[in-house]
Amino acid sequence: MREIEFDVVVKAVKNMIMHCGTDLPQDTYMALEEAMEAEKSPVSKEVIRQILENADIAKDEKRPLCQDTGLAVFFVNVGEEVRINGGLLRDAINKGTEEGYTEGYLRASTCEPFSRANLKDTLGYNLPAIIHFDIVLGDKIDIEYAAKGGGSENVSRARVFPPAAGKDGIVEYVKEVISDAGGNPCPPITVGVGIGGTFEKACISSKHALFRDLETTNEDPEMAELEARMLHEINNLGIGAMGMGGTKTALAVHIESNPCHIASLPVSVNVQCHSSRHTHITI
Template identity: 40%
Template sequence: MKINPKDIEQAACDLYIRALKMLPDDVKAGFQRLSQNESNDTAKAVLDTMTRNIAVAEVNDNLLCQDTGVPIYNVTVGRNVELDGGALKAAIRSGCERATREHPLRSSVVHPLNRRNEQTSCGHKVPVIHIDYDDVDQHLSLEMIPKGSGSENNSWLKMALPAEGVGAIHEFVIDCVLRAGAKTCPPVVVGVGIGGTADLCVHLAKIAATRGLGSACSDPEGAELERKLSAAVNMLGVGPQGLGGDATAFAVHIELAATHISMNPIAVNMQCHSARRARATFTPTGIEYGV
């Protein structure tokens, strides 16, 4: 299967807009679940207001949030797929620029030193593009995640000692959620990376934070820790928008990697209640859009 860079460009453009305007069904279901289980009247009213905001944005074809974020594109390439890597990256960047200029969107991307904004949502090494591979035949997946500063600013890394055990993970995650408070616009998805190296651990936390609700860590011990931490986080009383209540988080998600015998990195990355993402799947029969 040969991929046309022009198709990648158009998909990158479309996905940015779809992610900013269409909240995934699993997140909508997450709101409904939290609202049904909420015991605090104020928190329940806040959740209902959030739900109405989502509905109004979609009916009016408007943005779910004014923060268009730092654009992240995750590419997964299957077997028997022919493409030009350089052209792939250029096409994604071009699609991202087009989305920002043609709709138009507020560009949130600036130079880190002089803070100059090119008004394209692009800059040096941005959009962020991750490329991975799997064994699905004649298949390419392009996922778009706009990562806003409210969630991205609440990111932490701890190089824990192995002797501290699982208790250090539990304590660190709880401390991070309390430190974030209302700043991440809860209810949130708490992404936790465990193991690997420092940079891999932080990347794993972001993968975890942007995973679909209802999914579980592929490692059984990781999945069990997810369940325990999800329950613990929702006992903290932070609540929707930090105003108190049971609904502090949709879930805690964990991703693991093997690590060195003398260290145990732990990273936390959060996703706000507007947990936006969109996906295009390329196959020999065409392009299918979803989440």
């Protein structure tokens, strides 16, 4: 059984958060450059130019890319042959989150649902992190992190369709969600679509789909084709960068599909803004 010190995890999580807060991942930056090139609307083109200039300033001066530095969302794959020495893995990730958000001058955005009291002085700075664990083979810990902003999360939706809805029904639903969202989620967006499983499985899959690098294609050719179809239909909506009107509303559509119950076809649409801050490490 391999042992990893608690503090090693804390430091690794802290570092990935601080880096992600100021340095836009390469795949996102490149996708935005391509979008600026392809965009037909001069107004949207100018918006994307500002977004890229913002990324340059943030990286050079180590300023947060956006004031909404998100809730900290993690997908963690824990090898069966590894244990944490000196505490719980969940606690280490939360501690790394608190330290990363504090030392990186990122925003504390967690609050109590009804009083709206900020939790930074009670529960901890930007705590709790949202953590999805899985157990895998091996002796390593794989940690994926994304900063998930509120504007894009607020337009996300899920629905359980009857099986007869099929691909056409899902495409229409995704279009409807993105059309209603307009400029609110800060396009050009990434769209995560979770299909199948149960209600919550579809939701978690749609979230995880947003962690995939933007330049990758789906390993399943059938899903790759469906992604391309959805992307085309979304870009035909004309929403454009920040809703100003244009031809590049989405940078990518990513699907995660799961087996489901014979009676249901669950679908979840989770949206990420143009500032798709995501990264992953293996310890």
